[in-house]
Amino acid sequence: MTESATAAPPVPMLKFHSAWIDDDDCRAVVDALKSGWITTGPRTAEFEKAVADYVGAKFAVGVTSCTAALHIALLALDIGPGDEVITSPITFVSTVNVIHHAGAKPVFADVQEDTLNLDPASVAKKITKRTRAILPVHFAGHPCEMDEILKLAKKHRLRVVQDCAHSLEAQLGGRKMGAMGDIACYSFYATKNITSGEGGMLTTDSEKIAQRLRILRLHGMSRDAWKRYGDQGYKHWDVLEAGWKYNMFDLQAALGLSQLKKVDAWWERRRELVAKYDEAFRDLANVKLLRVRPDAKTAYHIYVIQSLKKKRDEALNGIQARGVGLGVHFRPVHLMSFYRKRYGFKKGLCPKAEAAGDRVLTLPLYPKMTDEEQQRVIQAVREELG
Ligand SMILES: *Cc1c(COP(=O)(O)O)cnc(C)c1O
Helix, strand or coil: CCCCCCCCCCCCECCCCCCCCCCCHHHHHHHHHHCCCCCCCCCHHHHHHHHHHHCCCCCCEEEHHHHHHHHHHHHCCCCCCCCCEECCCCCCCHHHHHHHHHHCCECCECCCCCCCCCHHHHHHHHHHEEEEECCCCCCHCCCCCCCHHHHHHHHHHEEEEEEEECCCCCCCEEECCCCCCCEEEECCCCCCCCCCCCEEEEECCCHHHHHHHHHHHHHCCHHHHHHHHHHCCCCCCCCCCCCCEEEECHHHHHHHHHHCCCCHHHHHHHHHHHHHHHHHCCCCCCCCCCCCCCCEEECCCCEEEEEECCCHHHHHHHHCCCEEECCCCCCCHHHCCHHHHHCCCCCCCCHHHHHHHEEEEEEECCCCHHHHHHHHHHHHHHHHCC
16 A cells, blocks of 8 residues: 555565476366266376386386375285384375375384485384385485395395385486386376376386286276176176275376376476576585485486575575475474374484474475576575575
8 A cells, every 4th residue: 555656566476386287288188088088097008008118117007196006005015014114204294194004103214314315224223023114215306225225125025115206207327216126106296297186106017016006996896807707798896805996097197198298308407407506505504405326317306405504494484585485395204293192203213304304495496487486596595595
């Protein structure tokens, strides 16, 4: 009301994330809608094949989310009550919730200070007679020390389920990661590197595991049951176990397929943005950047910095006040109320994860971002933390 007519209009808040949905994506979904087949069908099968090829696995099973994928991954490996699963506290909570839902006990190993990925040495210390699996999370899209983790798994006869929600494009030593361990789980949530709206996928090189996953994702129904009744007439199905309603459907797959065409171009753009951020912040003594292994292709999913002097929330609020939306990835899961109460986890369990959890903040990083928008972010961070 009292604003002067000459004052500059307020700059709108730069979004922390913005999915890039173009006309091709819209057409693909409308085509699927008009095709007469809405639920799990040919487009899901096509998206499964495309993702399997992209991540270097023989089989892929589409589901409603990465959370659903992680859940049935554990069930397909017969992990349940009495079992322990070792994972990272620096992850989204669903990685841990599914261990609880499977009836197993989540066990947290600490992270490496400079990547915030699981530290294999800490994992080794957490292995007990009850340990059944390791669940590494490729934080920010940067591959974990998979050689060490797979070695530990082999030595102690453990399963490995990868949380690849951040790491669709990642490679390690030139190898694609979708077939490492027993199962890899991907996310196509709205903020991930590509999206199917909501959606997830499991990949594996084991036909047996893939078959079990297909049964678990759809009520435990067996499509092959009809064979037992002969080839003629009505095709009956059987229920082999109490499964879940987790199937990806064709509208999701149509969007996912269209988005997958852009995955490498978008990765290139994020790489460019990350290089500019690194360059702009390298000289800031109060800011710690994440390390990237020279033999790794990171998926550049999120750009995380750590505020070493200023309190994170103060820095976060200061940067947001300058018109830049931020995220926090992640405050450690073991210190969330439910996990403290239910499992008795306390501060001190994973000191490096806890220190990082107090310092991390995530800057905007998405291909739709312009150079000018990135300059705004850089300026806000340098003013606040320089
Ligand atoms: C997003 C995310 C998930 C969950 O993915 P949804 O598809 O939303 O279920 C799991 N783990 C990590 C590390 C994530 O970032």
